[in-house]
Amino acid sequence: MTREELQEIAENELEAREELDHLIFVCNAASCQSSQGLQLIESLKSGIEEKELGDTVEVKGAGCMGLCAAGPLVLIEPDGILYTQVKPEDAGEILNHLESEAVERLKTDLEMPFFGKQVKIVLENSGKIDPEKIEDYIAMEGYTALNRVITEMSPGEVIDVISDSGLRGRGGAGYPTGLKWSTVGIAEDVQKYVVCNADEGDPGAFMDRSVLESDPHRVLEGMAIAGYAVGADKGYIYVRAEYPLAIERLREAIKRARRLNLLGNNIFGSQFSFNLEIRLGAGAFVCGEETALLASIEGRQGRPRPRPPYPAEYGLWGHPTLINNVETFANVAPIIRNGAEWFASIGTENSKGTKVFAMAGSINNTGLIEVPMGITLRDIIYDLGGGLPEDLKFKAVQTGGPSGGCVPEEHLDMPVDYESLKEVGTMMGSGGMIVVDASSDMVSDVAKYFVEFCKSESCGKCVPCRVGTAQMYDLLDKISKDEATQRDLDLLVDLCDVVRNTSLCGLGQAAPQPVLSTLEYFKEDYDAHLQKATDKLTHAVQREE
Amino acid sequence: MQHVDVKQPEPPTDDNRWKLLQGKMRKLGIGRSSLIETLHNVQDIFGYLDESALKFVAGTLHVPLSRVYGVATFYHFFNLRPQGEHTCVVCTGTACHIKGVDKLIDQIGEVANVEPDETSPDGKVSLLTARCIGACGLAPAAVFDGEVVGKLDEETVTGKLKGWLDND
Ligand SMILES: Cc1cc2nc3c(=O)[nH]c(=O)nc-3n(C[C@H](O)[C@H](O)[C@H](O)COP(=O)(O)O)c2cc1C
Ligand code: SF4
Ligand code: FES
Numbered sequence: 283m284t285r286e287e288l289q290e291i292a293e294n295e296l297e298a299r300e301e302l303d304h305l306i307f308v309c310n311a312a313s314c315q316s317s318q319g320l321q322l323i324e325s326l327k328s329g330i331e332e333k334e335l336g337d338t339v340e341v342k343g344a345g346c347m348g349l350c351a352a353g354p355l356v357l358i359e360p361d362g363i364l365y366t367q368v369k370p371e372d373a374g375e376i377l378n379h380l381e382s383e384a385v386e387r388l389k390t391d392l393e394m395p396f397f398g399k400q401v402k403i404v405l406e407n408s409g410k411i412d413p414e415k416i417e418d419y420i421a422m423e424g425y426t427a428l429n430r431v432i433t434e435m436s437p438g439e440v441i442d443v444i445s446d447s448g449l450r451g452r453g454g455a456g457y458p459t460g461l462k463w464s465t466v467g468i469a470e471d472v473q474k475y476v477v478c479n480a481d482e483g484d485p486g487a488f489m490d491r492s493v494l495e496s497d498p499h500r501v502l503e504g505m506a507i508a509g510y511a512v513g514a515d516k517g518y519i520y521v522r523a524e525y526p527l528a529i530e531r532l533r534e535a536i537k538r539a540r541r542l543n544l545l546g547n548n549i550f551g552s553q554f555s556f557n558l559e560i561r562l563g564a565g566a567f568v569c570g571e572e573t574a575l576l577a578s579i580e581g582r583q584g585r586p587r588p589r590p591p592y593p594a595e596y597g598l599w600g601h602p603t604l605i606n607n608v609e610t611f612a613n614v615a616p617i618i619r620n621g622a623e624w625f626a627s628i629g630t631e632n633s634k635g636t637k638v639f640a641m642a643g644s645i646n647n648t649g650l651i652e653v654p655m656g657i658t659l660r661d662i663i664y665d666l667g668g669g670l671p672e673d674l675k676f677k678a679v680q681t682g683g684p685s686g687g688c689v690p691e692e693h694l695d696m697p698v699d700y701e702s703l704k705e706v707g708t709m710m711g712s713g714g715m716i717v718v719d720a721s722s723d724m725v726s727d728v729a730k731y732f733v734e735f736c737k738s739e740s741c742g743k744c745v746p747c748r749v750g751t752a753q754m755y756d757l758l759d760k761i762s763k764d765e766a767t768q769r770d771l772d773l774l775v776d777l778c779d780v781v782r783n784t785s786l787c788g789l790g791q792a793a794p795q796p797v798l799s800t801l802e803y804f805k806e807d808y809d810a811h812l813q814k815a816t817d818k819l820t821h822a823v824q825r826e827e
Numbered sequence: 828m829q830h831v832d833v834k835q836p837e838p839p840t841d842d843n844r845w846k847l848l849q850g851k852m853r854k855l856g857i858g859r860s861s862l863i864e865t866l867h868n869v870q871d872i873f874g875y876l877d878e879s880a881l882k883f884v885a886g887t888l889h890v891p892l893s894r895v896y897g898v899a900t901f902y903h904f905f906n907l908r909p910q911g912e913h914t915c916v917v918c919t920g921t922a923c924h925i926k927g928v929d930k931l932i933d934q935i936g937e938v939a940n941v942e943p944d945e946t947s948p949d950g951k952v953s954l955l956t957a958r959c960i961g962a963c964g965l966a967p968a969a970v971f972d973g974e975v976v977g978k979l980d981e982e983t984v985t986g987k988l989k990g991w992l993d994n995d
Pocket of ligand 2: 568585586739740741742743744745747748785786787788789790791
């Protein structure tokens with residue numbers, strides 16, 4: 283494969299599209315598949331055959347278009363009409379209206395803030411290409427960034443571009459990506475590895491799954507560029523087994539990229555080789571932690587080990603290993619294509635670029651969005667999210683999953699970036715955002731729920747986490763059942779302190795966060811339970827007398 | 828490199844599926860690091876991991892049985908017992924929790940006579956729970972025999988289960 287051949291594939295694909303009058307994209311990511319998306323594709327296809335439109339209209343299965351709650355979604359190009367909640371029996375009507383006015387009852391307003399306020403980098407192709415066709419990705423300038431780095435740039439130059447862009451890890455903690463790459467880059471070893479963390483164990487988050495299902499080649503390209511930059515010729519994608527569609531698409535993507543020699547040996551005729559393999563997770567949240575993930579790839583129980591040494595120095599089978607999240611890798615190719623300055627001009631001073639969030643819970647537009655860093659939570663929830671369903675009152679938004687916390691109304695105007703979120707006691711995390719309404723009780727619905735999660739997902743290696751989360755859970759259970767006293771609450775706070783400061787890995791260290799944050803902002807929920815406990819006791823005593 | 832000819836164990840029975848497994852194991856590479864992938868394959872082929880399979884895997888990969896057992900029990904995804912005719916995996920992730928999935932689990936339990944993480948006495952239905960199946964936008968969600976179903980309510984749940992129970 284040469285640059286010219288790459289260009290030729292792109293041009294052929296674009297020409298084929300030009301020849302069509304209409305291209306119909308139907309979302310066939312997991313969410314829409316579950317709402318009859320596949321049947322819809324079938325009935326559109328047979329409709330086209332019946333009406334003999336085959337030469338002028340084509341239907342393509344595409345990736346996620348974001349508005350999952352209103353699926354299945356259909357995008358008609360070049361007109362840019364988006365239909366929502368389309369049923370297989372609507373196919374005929376849609377085809378009949380291709381040359382005339384759109385079907386009003388299915389049409390969605392693309393000017394609405396849900397679409398208008400998004401800035402798409404990671405999801406730029408999502409919904410606009412068929413994830414199972416490598417030509418579609420190439421038509422969107424796919425693999426040109428890989429070509430450029432291999433043929434024109436030194437590994438050091440690639441790392442500089444990533445550093446200058448200000449990209450930070452999207453897997454949670456926000457570590458500067460360029461810095462991590464350069465640590466692996468300067469490590470001396472003949473064997474190095476690149477690993478993509480696609481474990482996405484955080485419940486309520488599905489950004490990574492969506493990227494893998496909608497645009498898998500973008501992740502492969504990012505990983506190959508990383509391999510070139512740090513000097514690794516081998517990579518692994520660690521995907522959770524709960525994502526069968528993502529795994530299937532990744533397998534297909536790797537196969538096709540290899541066939542075109544965009545992965546494999548001597549890519550673009552250079553000295554650079556990069557081979558990729560998929561490794562499946564097996565349902566353990568702790569395996570998202572980087573050292574546990576490496577143990578799991580090696581075929582062992584996924585238990586974390588103390589760091590340092592960091593994987594950048596001592597990773598897979600003892601070799602320097604670069605681990606990044608799916609979304610982090612998905613940002614790489616566009617940065618190379620458009621330059622560090624372009625990326626750095628989006629977002630805030632210390633948090634550059636965009637972030638993909640999964641909105642769920644008590645919110646109208648549940649689904650996936652990509653917004654520039656620095657946007658306020660209020661904008662996300664009320665403009666993009668369309669607010670809460672009527673007669674529900676906002677109480678909090680939970681971010682960062684089991685390691686995060688809640689943000690109450692009073693902080694909604696704060697900009698969304700790594701530091702601001704930390705300041706109010708939560709974190710960016712992987713991007714799950716759950717809106718909680720006033721009918722929820724923060725003790726049992728949030729604090730107890732997450733502590734139960736951490737308790738059952740604790741790998742058991744260290745005592746503070748194994749025993750501490752269990753005791754925290756018991757105390758929260760007691761509180762939520764109106765049986766606790768102030769002493770129990772005090773004990774809970776002390777325990778949080780111990781677990782946070784003495785646990786070995788991030789799971790235990792962050793487990794108290796949902797408790798501490800609900801205690802800080804929703805103390806009244808805890809007090810109400812304590813009060814009820816006192817009342818129960820008083821009644822009991824009175825009855826005795 | 829020194830060439831070591833290590834003896835491979837014979838399959839426990841003459842069931843042809845063992846041959847299939849052996850083929851897959853050769854493709855993955857016979858080594859300790861293939862353990863988890865191998866267990867995935869066993870579960871794909873046989874539905875669950877029984878003792879004879881664990882022993883066979885240990886023998887073939889030259890890994891102590893204790894370690895194979897340790898790995899098989901560490902990860903939630905592996906079943907050590909056979910599953911029912913139908914499986915229902917209900918998501919208990921945050922979004923589904925907030926949308927009241929607990930009530931649905933109770934309801935499934937009642938209709939199909941099964942406890943969470945168990946198989947009903949008649950072997951018809953296994954009820955499992957998962958930490959987020961990635962369909963949070965459609966919460967509450969579950970997977971019925973491999974098919975993701977979102978926006979679950981009592982009616983759909985009963986419908987699905989009745990379909991299974993009445994059908995055979
Ligand atoms: C308990 C635990 C679970 C984690 N789960 C994930 C995960 O599912 N996906 C992920 O990318 N990072 C996860 N992380 C963070 C990773 O350890 C690691 O920091 C990240 O993959 C680095 O990639 P990044 O720099 O691109 O963010 C988890 C961390 C902890 C402590
Ligand atoms: S903090 Fe918890 S999950 Fe992490 S190593 Fe210790 S016991 Fe395991
Ligand atoms: S929380 Fe249920 S699908 Fe994610």
